[in-house]
Amino acid sequence: MDSGDSSHSLLSGRHSEMGSHYIVESGIYMSSFAAAIFVAALVTIGVLLLTLLIALTVMLESCQSSHSGVFEQVRTSDQDDYCNTFAFHAELNNLEADEFPTICKQHTLQYINKGRFLRELNLTVQVAESYFSTMTPSNDGLDVILMDVDDIFLLEIAYNGSSALHWSNEDENMRHLVHMIVSRLLIKLQASSWSVSFFTRRSMRNKNATIASLTSAGYGEWFSLIMRSDDELLMENWEYISGRRMQLRDQGFRIASVISSRMDALQGPCLGKRNFKLASPIYYKV
Numbered sequence: 001m002d003s004g005d006s007s008h009s010l011l012s013g014r015h016s017e018m019g020s021h022y023i024v025e026s027g028i029y030m031s032s033f034a035a036a037i038f039v040a041a042l043v044t045i046g047v048l049l050l051t052l053l054i055a056l057t058v059m060l061e062s063c064q065s066s067h068s069g070v071f072e073q074v075r076t077s078d079q080d081d082y083c084n085t086f087a088f089h090a091e092l093n094n095l096e097a098d099e100f101p102t103i104c105k106q107h108t109l110q111y112i113n114k115g116r117f118l119r120e121l122n123l124t125v126q127v128a129e130s131y132f133s134t135m136t137p138s139n140d141g142l143d144v145i146l147m148d149v150d151d152i153f154l155l156e157i158a159y160n161g162s163s164a165l166h167w168s169n170e171d172e173n174m175r176h177l178v179h180m181i182v183s184r185l186l187i188k189l190q191a192s193s194w195s196v197s198f199f200t201r202r203s204m205r206n207k208n209a210t211i212a213s214l215t216s217a218g219y220g221e222w223f224s225l226i227m228r229s230d231d232e233l234l235m236e237n238w239e240y241i242s243g244r245r246m247q248l249r250d251q252g253f254r255i256a257s258v259i260s261s262r263m264d265a266l267q268g269p270c271l272g273k274r275n276f277k278l279a280s281p282i283y284y285k286v
Contacts, residue, residue, distance in 0.1 A: 083107040091263045091280055094237065118177055120279035125185045128259065128276045137194050137256070144195045144223065144253045146245070146272070147186070148260035149214065150202075151280060179217060182278075185259075190221065194256070199226035199244065199265075201237055242268025 083104035090099065100108060111117055137143035189196055198219075202210055204227045211225065232240045241264065245255060249270050257272035258265060261280040 079103060080107055087111075094262070094264050112174070117279050118174070118181070121178065122181050124276055124278050125181050128185055128257075129188055131274055132189060132192065132194070132257075135256070137192070138254075141195055142253050143256050144197050144248065145189060145256050146197050146199055146226075146258045146260075146265075148258075148262060148265050149198045149200050149210075149219075151261050183218060186219065195223040197224040197226060197248075198222045199241060201228065201240070203228045203233060204230070237262075237264040238267040241265050242270060245270035 083101075084107075086101065086104060087108075089095075186196060198214070200210060207225070207227055210227065214220070214222075214225075226244050228235075228240060232243070235243070245258075246269060248255060255270060255272045256274070258275045259278065260266060260276075261278040263277070266275055266277060
């Protein structure tokens with residue numbers, strides 16, 4: 001009996017040991033240190049995935065913003081090109097400032113306020129100065145240069161003698177700079193013995209006011225001042241100006257140049273040998 005019990009006890013012990021060994025082999029044994037490393041690895045992977053997701057989101061937003069900026073630049077560039085083209089045709093057809101499209105208002109303000117008008121005016125004057133520095137008028141005094149005083153010399157004076165609507169008090173510095181640039185050319189021409197005649201689209205009835213305005217602006221000397229007679233009031237501007245040029249030619253004068261900021265002065269017969277189109281402020285002041 002004892003022997004059987006002993007044998008049974010041994011078998012039970014062996015089965016017990018085999019069962020304990022099976023449990024250990026079939027499970028996952030992990031120390032606390034290894035578990036900590038495993039958890040840390042999972043956290044690290046999660047952080048990396050989150051970082052990658054954030055980076056992709058930022059890159060996507062940046063790409064969208066970049067493309068949006070490019071499209072906006074394209075739209076702005078197209079609008080500027082359109083407004084520049086319209087301004088050219090406005091000058092060519094002598095359109096008024098209020099005929100500019102609404103979308104070009106900001107463009108026109110930038111043309112004045114950001115200095116582009118002054119730069120273009122100064123560059124054209126430099127070109128004229130360079131040309132006339134190589135030319136010498138004849139001693140007979142019949143070589144004449146015609147200069148348009150509207151919009152350049154008389155910026156602040158409207159046709160009725162009041163302040164021009166397209167220039168405000170804030171433009172005082174602008175007018176001063178314009179006068180400095182153009183008067184520089186006038187002084188050089190007169191110093192080189194050129195006969196400089198002013199012409200304006202104003203009526204002869206405003207002669208005294210116009211002379212006073214020119215004198216107060218610092219332009220006290222000129223060869224002649226051409227103004228509209230009553231018979232010329234209904235004429236187109238280009239017709240009136242070209243007609244006066246033909247009169248000068250018939251009187252024996254030789255027109256060396258016509259200098260103006262408006263296209264109507266540069267149309268028709270009897271133009272000069274070299275003419276200069278100055279930058280126009282009126283078409284860009286909407």
